[in-house]
Amino acid sequence: xxxxxxxxxxxxxxxxxxxxxxxxxxxxxxxxxxxxxxxxxxxxxxxxxxxxxxxxxxxxxxxxxxxxxxxxxxxxxxxxxxxxxxxxxxxxxxxxxxxxxxxxxxxxxxxxxxxxxxxxxxxxxxxxxxxxxxxxxxxxxxxxxxxxxxxxxxxxxxxxxxxxxxxxxxxxxxxxxxxxxxxxxxxxxxxxxxxxxxxxxxxxxxxxxxxxxxxxxxxxxxxxxxxxxxxxxxxxxxxxxxxxxxxxxxxxxxxxxxxxxxxxxxxxxxxxxxxxxxxxxxxxxxxxxxxxxxxxxxxxxxxxxxxxxxxxxxxxxxxxxxxxxxxxxxxxxxxxxxxxx
Numbered sequence: 001x002x003x004x005x006x007x008x009x010x011x012x013x014x015x016x017x018x019x020x021x022x023x024x025x026x027x028x029x030x031x032x033x034x035x036x037x038x039x040x041x042x043x044x045x046x047x048x049x050x051x052x053x054x055x056x057x058x059x060x061x062x063x064x065x066x067x068x069x070x071x072x073x074x075x076x077x078x079x080x081x082x083x084x085x086x087x088x089x090x091x092x093x094x095x096x097x098x099x100x101x102x103x104x105x106x107x108x109x110x111x112x113x114x115x116x117x118x119x120x121x122x123x124x125x126x127x128x129x130x131x132x133x134x135x136x137x138x139x140x141x142x143x144x145x146x147x148x149x150x151x152x153x154x155x156x157x158x159x160x161x162x163x164x165x166x167x168x169x170x171x172x173x174x175x176x177x178x179x180x181x182x183x184x185x186x187x188x189x190x191x192x193x194x195x196x197x198x199x200x201x202x203x204x205x206x207x208x209x210x211x212x213x214x215x216x217x218x219x220x221x222x223x224x225x226x227x228x229x230x231x232x233x234x235x236x237x238x239x240x241x242x243x244x245x246x247x248x249x250x251x252x253x254x255x256x257x258x259x260x261x262x263x264x265x266x267x268x269x270x271x272x273x274x275x276x277x278x279x280x281x282x283x284x285x286x287x288x289x290x291x292x293x294x295x296x297x298x299x300x301x302x303x304x305x306x307x308x309x310x311x312x313x314x315x316x317x318x319x320x321x322x323x324x325x326x327x328x329x330x331x332x333x334x335x336x337x338x339x340x341x
Contacts, residue, residue: 024312025340027333028053029320030089030229036123037077041322046084048330049337054080055087055132055316058119061112062093068108070115079124086125087164088116091134097141097148105144109151113158130162132187139177149182164227169193169214172222180223187316188219190300191231191292197244201267205231205290208300219307227314228304230336232324234291238281248287250279256289294332301339313340 027049029042036056046054059073080086090112100108120128133152137145153163167186171178193211194204219226236251237244256262262270272285315337 023308023310023341025337026053026312026314027051027337028055028087028314028316030054030316030318031056032319033057033074033321034072035075035077036080038079038081039322041325042320043081045320045325045330045333046081049333051084053085053087053314054320055089056080056123057134058088058090058116060091060093061096061108063096067104068096068111073115074119076119076122076124082124086120086123086128087130087132088120088128089132089134090116092145092148094136094138094141097135097137097144100144102147105148106151109148109155110157112152113155117157128161130164130184131158132164132166133183134166136168137171137178137181142177142179146179146182153182166229167226169211172218173214175218175222183224185225185227185314186222187227187229187314189229190304191229191318196237199239199242199244199286201269201288203268203290203292204237205233205235206292206296206300208296208303211300212303215304215307217307219304220309222309225310225312226308227316228308228340229316229318230297230301231292232297232317232328233319233321234289234324234327237288237290239286239288240282240284242286245285248279248281251287253289253291256287262287291327294328294336297328297332298336298339301336305340308340315340 028051029046031054045051057074060071061068062071063069096108116131131152133149135145149163149165152158162184164185164187165181165183167181167188169189172188190211191205193214194202194207196204198204234253236248236256238246238248256264256270261274261276262272264270268289270287270289272281272283272287274283275281317333
């Protein structure tokens with residue numbers, strides 16, 4: 001029987017890992033856009049990778065004039081497919097946690113629970129089993145954040161639901177000062193690890209050498225199950241006279257390879273040859289193109305898999321977006337997931 005390329009690849013991986021007890025790996029996607037509308041290409045990726053879950057950003061929580069308020073909540077133009085479970089995700093800006101009393105945190109927990117339940121119903125779902133909280137907490141906000149998590153866990157509107165939280169690399173490494181959040185499991189964000197604003201050729205999305213400084217025993221010895229988030233996104237970081245200017249969302253790889261617009265260096269930096277007023281760019285601006293090639297994605301997965309201690313792992317790709325997914329084949333994402341098994 002003739003093996004397909006993917007089947008042959010998976011067979012080799014199976015032989016190489018045959019001495020290790022297989023790990024169950026559940027592949028899923030984050031959905032981080034403000035409007036949900038079922039997309040055929042995105043759904044095909046979900047189907048091809050047998051994804052049973054979608055981690056959907058419901059809203060950000062930031063400070064308003066009268067206290068914490070929802071920011072850019074998601075709107076559902078269509079229902080999430082019937083066979084896909086929704087895991088609502090709420091991003092809390094770290095500054096929200098400062099100078100909050102326990103009474104205020106209790107009230108915030110109730111508001112989050114009620115708002116999330118309402119949005120999940122709008123998505124077409126009558127039930128969900130897990131809520132995820134995303135926050136880059138610090139030593140100064142740790143106490144309030146953990147108190148808020150406990151309030152959310154005990155809220156009657158969320159009775160019986162699992163609570164998970166995101167985990168940054170610095171929180172993984174500095175467990176003594178960062179603490180262990182009071183949740184059922186954590187999702188380790190293996191991206192956005194470099195200094196985006198620093199001029200130079202580095203990749204601030206994913207740098208494996210940087211990643212390895214935080215991993216090892218810090219991951220294998222973590223005191224609760226750890227899931228893994230890997231990046232699929234890319235962006236164009238703009239510098240003017242070596243000063244960070246922002247991300248040019250309308251620039252892509254094709255634009256940068258246009259020799260009438262840009263001249264390329266060997267270090268992922270592109271110099272603009274003429275003004276582009278529609279994009280707010282000027283001649284001489286430099287653009288650093290950052291992405292995660294398939295080979296780098298697999299290399300990172302292979303490294304992390306050595307330190308994952310749990311026998312069941314949720315691998316969550318960031319994020320479900322047609323323009324992003326076109327850079328990765330189904331086979332690439334399936335092979336990457338298989339490296340964790």
